Amino acid sequence: MTKEKVTIFWFRRDLRLDDNLGLYQALQSDFPVIPIFIFDDSILENLPRNDARVGFIYDSLAGINVTLNKIDSSLLVKKGTVMSVWESLIESYDIQEVHLNKDYEPYAIQRDHSVAALLQKNTIAFYSHKDQVIFEENEITKADGLPYTVYTPYKNKWLEKFKTLLPITAYATADYFSKFYQSNFDFPSLKNIGFEESAIKVKPHNLSQIKTYHETRDFPALNSTSYLSPHLRFGTVSVRKLAQWASKTNAVFLSELIWREFFMQILFHFPKVVTNNFKASYDGIQWRNNEEEFKKWCSGNTGYPMVDAGMRELNATGYMHNRVRMVVASFLCKHLLISWQWGEAYFAERLLDYDLSANVGNWQWAAGTGCDAAPYFRVFNPEIQLKKFDEKGIYIRKWIPEFDLGYGEPMVEHAFARDRAIATYKAGILK
Incomplete structure (x- = not known):
């Protein structure tokens, strides 16, 4: 039986039909376009079953599929290792072209190189576009x-x-929707993918x-x-x-x-920044890395209202206000002398907007160990930050209901912690 000649567009960090360059270019091809998404086992296996980000991806894909259904097409959703999925696609279709939008993270670069090599081996044209x-x-x-x-x-x-x-100029993909492959692929349930609904949801954006x-x-x-x-x-x-x-x-x-x-x-x-300081001269810092103190920070029980409100907001919603992110990060690295890698990993688990480059970059900025970072002797005073940016205590009372009922004492005194941090950094910076 002759396999049908098709073009494939692979959705990844571009979960929209409108103004999507890779999709637009795929729709210019001479062959019907099958849009696909792969739930990558190598990423999913490290996530909790109720991860809110997976739920957001799933809901976004469902929305795309509803739109495609209106033009007698559908989204092909697969789950597995990326290479095994592509091998099965090559078996099933006579793929002429594959289009995708570039990703710049180390894992994604390695993954896409492997897929490109597989496609080249099978004489399939591979096109990568700038979109994100x-x-x-x-x-x-x-x-x-x-x-x-x-x-x-x-x-x-x-x-x-x-x-x-x-x-x-926006890429008017809708002008070419007739080029989508006519299909009615089964759209899996979230449970089929091995996940469940999260109580935490991504909020609609508000451009105004x-x-x-x-x-x-x-x-x-x-x-x-x-x-x-x-x-x-x-x-x-x-x-x-x-x-x-x-x-x-x-x-x-x-x-x-x-x-x-x-x-x-x-x-x-500089891919080393995923795990290492951008400034190698800071590699000699002797972090305290006290696990009990880290737990207090994670749960929002440090005795500093701005820090605790931020961590409780993060744990409950997956969001944290940007000003507060700077305060909680500085507190972890400077007041507690806990390595930025610990904080970065915790944010990676919790943030709905987790993005490796921004997370690593901002944590190293706060720690003073990154490129163009805050100087090591800059230590945010959480109490002054509170007075400047939440003077009436509205934000902290929202997340710390016990604030007026005998809220706990600070786990470390600011002036002491500041002096300790500066001394530790001075001693640890390699000449």
């Missing part, structure tokens, strides 16, 4: 071609180049909040964040549309998108 960033790893470099390791000059070059792209971002971003009680970060992480929104909107609306918000790409290119060029 405005500028990828080698597009914003110093004059000598080397990557930037300081944010401000990177940002200036980024903005200079970005202006040449405006206005950015970007307008006042520069005025409200530091005040957690205002609940004025856009909730865009998980949507950007999993690609349910287009970074092109978002950057264009931000460029017209709020320069401070646009700078946050630039930080995202800065950390992405740092991870690409």
